Amino acid sequence: xxxxxxxxxxxxxxxxxxVSLRVNGQPVEVYLxxxxxxxxxxxxxxxxxGTKKGCDQGxxxxxxxxxxxxxxxxxxxxxxxxxxxxxxxxxxxxALDPAGSEALHPVQQAFIDFDALQCGYCTPGQLCSAVGLxxxxxxxxxxxxxxxxxxxxxxxxxxxxITDAISRVAFHGTGPTAIEAAxxxxxxxxxxxxxxxx
Ligand code: FES
Ligand code: FES
Numbered sequence: 001x002x003x004x005x006x007x008x009x010x011x012x013x014x015x016x017x018x019v020s021l022r023v024n025g026q027p028v029e030v031y032l033x034x035x036x037x038x039x040x041x042x043x044x045x046x047x048x049x050g051t052k053k054g055c056d057q058g059x060x061x062x063x064x065x066x067x068x069x070x071x072x073x074x075x076x077x078x079x080x081x082x083x084x085x086x087x088x089x090x091x092x093x094x095a096l097d098p099a100g101s102e103a104l105h106p107v108q109q110a111f112i113d114f115d116a117l118q119c120g121y122c123t124p125g126q127l128c129s130a131v132g133l134x135x136x137x138x139x140x141x142x143x144x145x146x147x148x149x150x151x152x153x154x155x156x157x158x159x160x161x162i163t164d165a166i167s168r169v170a171f172h173g174t175g176p177t178a179i180e181a182a183x184x185x186x187x188x189x190x191x192x193x194x195x196x197x198x
Contacts, residue, residue, distance in 0.1 A: 004005055011061070015033065015034060016032055016033055016034075017031065017032055017033075017080050017111055017154045018029040018030075018031055019031075019032050019036050019079060019080050019082065019083050019193070020083060020084065021082045021083060021084060021085050021086070021087060022085070022086045022087065022094065023042070023046060023048070023087045023089070023092070024048075024087070024088055024089060024090075024091055024092025024104055025086075025092060025095055026125075028046070030045065032045075032079050032080060034078065034080050035076035035078065036078065036079045036080075036103045036105055037074065037075055037076075037077065037078060037079060038067075038072075038074040038075075038077040038079045038081070038082055038087070039051060039053055039056070039063045039075040039079065040066070040079075041079035042065070042074060042087070042089060045156050047174065048089045048091055050090040050091045050124045051063055051064075051065055051074060051089050051090065051124055051125070051128075052088055052121055052122070052124055052125060053075065054121070054122070054125075054153075056075045057075065057076075058073045058076045059153075060122070060125075060152070061073065061123060061125045061126070061129060061151045061152030061153060062122050062124070062125040062152075062153075063125060064124075064125035064126075064128045064129045064132070064151075065087055065088060065089050065090075065128050065153060066080060066087065066089075066128055066131065066135075067086070067087055067148055068085050068086055068133060069086075069132070069135045070135070070136075071087075071128060071129050071131075071132030071133070073151075075174040088128070088131075089124070089128070089168045093105040093107070093108060093127060093128065093131060094108070096131060101119060104130060105127070106169050107127055107130045107131055107134070107165065107166065107169050108127055110164075110165035110166070110168045110169050111126075111127065111162070111165045113165070113168075114162075114164040114165040114168070115161050116158055116161035116162045116164065116165040117156075117158055117161075117162075118154075118156035118157075118158050118182035119155075119156050121153070121155075122152060122153060122154045122156075125152050126149070126152050126162055129149060129151065129152045130149065130162075130165075130166045130169075133145070133148050133149065133166065133170075134166075134169065134170060136148075138170065139166075139167075139170045139171075142167055144162050145166050145167060145170065146159070146163055146189070149162065149163070150187065152186075
C-alpha cells in the first residue's frame with residue numbers, strides 16, 4: 001500500500017489526509033479526517049448509498065464492498081487504508097461482468113431470476129460478497145457457498161434463493177440455456193442437503 005501523501009488541516013482545524021484511490025473505475029482524490037470509515041466515505045462523501053450501514057461493527061455484512069477484488073466490511077476499514085486501491089461498490093459491479101457488458105453482473109441477474117431478496121437491505125452486501133467469493137476460488141457445493149456467505153446476514157431469510165443465485169453462476173455459468181437446468185438442479189439439491197426453505 002502506498003504511503004499517505006499529504007496531511008493538513010480542514011476549515012474546522014481538524015487534521016485531514018490526502019487520499020487517492022479508484023472507486024468503480026473512477027479516480028478519486030480527497031482530503032479526509034483520518035478516522036473516517038470507508039463506509040462513511042462512500043456513503044456520505046461520494047453519495048454511493050447502495051452500500052448499506054447495518055450494524056456498523058462488522059457483524060452483518062451489509063456494508064461489504066470489494067477492495068482490489070477482495071470482499072471487506074467497509075465499516076471496519078478506514079478510508080485512508082484504501083489509498084492506491086480499487087474499490088468496487090454495488091453500483092460498479094456491472095463493470096466487472098466477465099462478458100464486459102457493463103450492464104448487470106451475472107450475479108445480479110441471478111439474484112433477480114431467483115428472487116433472492118425480500119426487503120433488499122442486505123442485497124448490496126450479499127452481491128458484493130458473492131462476487132468476492134467467486135473471485136477467491138471455485139465453490140464445490142451449496143454447503144460451501146452457504147458457509148462462505150455466512151458473514152452476510154439477511155433478516156428476511158432469503159438464504160435459499162441467495163444460494164440458488166450464487167450456485168447458478170458458480171456451477172452453471174451465465175448462458176441462457178443453462179438457466180432452466182440450473183434452476184431445476186438448485187431446487188433438488190436443498191432437499192438433499194437438508195436445507196429448510198421458509
Ligand atoms: S455495517 Fe458493516 S458489518 Fe454491519
Ligand atoms: S432481503 Fe431483507 S435483509 Fe436480506
